[in-house]
Amino acid sequence: MTLDRRVFIIQSATACASVVATQFALAQMSAPDLVKESDPPAMAVGYVPDATKANKVKYPTYAAGQRCGTCILYEGKAGEASGPCPLFPNKQVAAMGWCSSWAKKG
Numbered sequence: 001m002t003l004d005r006r007v008f009i010i011q012s013a014t015a016c017a018s019v020v021a022t023q024f025a026l027a028q029m030s031a032p033d034l035v036k037e038s039d040p041p042a043m044a045v046g047y048v049p050d051a052t053k054a055n056k057v058k059y060p061t062y063a064a065g066q067r068c069g070t071c072i073l074y075e076g077k078a079g080e081a082s083g084p085c086p087l088f089p090n091k092q093v094a095a096m097g098w099c100s101s102w103a104k105k106g
C-alpha cells in the first residue's frame with residue numbers, strides 16, 4: 001500500500017467520523033426532551049402528555065378538545081407530535097397534552 005493510499009484511507013475515515021458526530025449533535029439539538037408529567041413545573045400546572053388523562057376533579061375547567069395543539073401558547077407546527085411551550089423552556093410538550101394554563105387558540 002502506498003503512502004498516498006494510506007493517507008486517503010485515514011482522511012476518509014476521519015471525514016466519516018466527523019459527519020457521524022455532526023449528525024448526532026444536530027439530532028441532539030433538534031429534539032429537545034419532552035416535558036415529563038413528574039417534572040415539578042409540569043406538576044404545578046397539572047400537565048399530562050395525554051389530555052384525556054387530565055385530572056378532571058382537580059381541574060374542572062378541562063373540557064374535551066382542549067389539548068396543547070389547540071392552545072394559544074403552543075408553538076409547535078401543525079401535524080407534529082410535539083412542540084415548544086413557553087411554560088417549559090428548552091423542552092417540548094406533546095401536541096395531545098394538556099395543562100391548566102390551556103387557553104383557546106384564536
Ligand code: SF4
Nearest residue numbers: 068071074085099102
Ligand atoms: Fe400545553 Fe398550552 Fe399548557 Fe403549554 S400552556 S402545556 S401548550 S396546554
